[in-house]
Amino acid sequence: MSTILIKNGTIVNEGALLKADILIENELISKIDTQITTQADKVIDATGLHIFPGVIDDQVHFREPGLTHKGNIATESKAAIAGGVTSFIEQPNTVPNAVTQEILEEKYQIAAQTSYANFSFMMGGTNDNLEEILKTNPRNVAGIKLFLGSSTGNMLVDNEAVLEKIFSSTKMLIAVHCEDEQTIRENLAAAKEQFGDDIPVTQHPIIRSAQACYKSSSKAIELAKKTGARLHVFHISTGIETDLFRNDIPLEEKLITAEVCVHHLLFSDEDYNTKGNFIKWNPAVKSAADRAQIWQALLDDRIDVIATDHAPHTLEEKSQKYAQAPSGGPLVQHSLITMLEFAKEGKISLEKVAQKMMHNPAILFKIEKRGFIKEGFFADLALVDLNAEKWTVTKENVLYKCGWSPLEGKEFTTKVVSTVLNGNLAMENGIVAENCYGKRLLFNR
Ligand code: DOR
16 A cells, blocks of 8 residues: 655645645545654655645646647646646547547547546537437546537537437536627628738637627526526636626536636736737637626636636647637646636635635536545645745746647746645656556546
């Protein structure tokens, strides 16, 4: 049996800070107490460090199979571990699209061999794969993903009758990308008319407008209410959408939940001038007023989860003109530290960061024995120094296969010092262990 004893850290868990030791035996947390004196194979001195449950990122794109020039499960999960992200849920817009059980299982096979972090993959829905969707195993697949607006991968589901059938036939969690296609098409045509082939990136939030988001998400929510479906709306980017969600019932009872991504909390349309296509995402980064309203909804629990939508594209791809440059950017290595910098600025508490990035994804997806620092749970931990020496994100220190970050030049005084994964020290001082692999997530349902 291998044992690790983590001494003298400050545990951030379930709404409180607690100075205590953590004993790990094999893959599980076996004891949390002040002054544990049990002998262990390895003792980690966490004096001055904060210990969070490992981040569970419920929306990433790791590009394998088929788009591995942008990233693959090994490279991107390694970056995740470096950032304190111990579990991820990956999306189906890989090539081929993960829209049959066979293709989906192939992704699980690749991850079982190569993923540095714990993993799950969403089953993709299309206009014509209901039968395949209904074969999805709720015990070992995170959920069903539907693109109700087109993005990378051409997986638009736009047949309303099919949508209603999917919503009313499955009890599984349905996660949706909401942007109204017709609205976007009209806005894009107007921009082309005005700017020809040289549409400036500042048009992105005008083309992929707040109205496009609202129209699509409000429709999806209406359908979920009508059918009783379990709906999770990904990457809320506008103020007007935030009122579609409730905070008067506990998360465990919600049938309609919401996610926000780090970039929508960080950037606003003022940043297009300096960052250009490198902050081009779908849905688009919108106004500072939208950002403020999203923050408010996050803090008052209308928004349940913080994720990244980690979506690497190559530098060459992103360096094209606006219309050709794909949407998306890599963030998984820097999501936790970005939120913790916000915490140090007083915008959110450390406990709330733990709630939104660790506890709530576990509750929302019913992930078995993860997301909390609890005896009997898997030892997935992020040990963080909130008073680290100042360092800067550069091309040299990003681990993403694409080799760039939208945060380049940003200074941090927060650092993930170590990551523990299933009871193993998976990262120490920035070095990710080569012999430490993730497990398939299981779900209590
Ligand atoms: O900006 C985005 N990029 N949004 C998505 O929903 C998909 C993602 C990608 O896969 O590139």
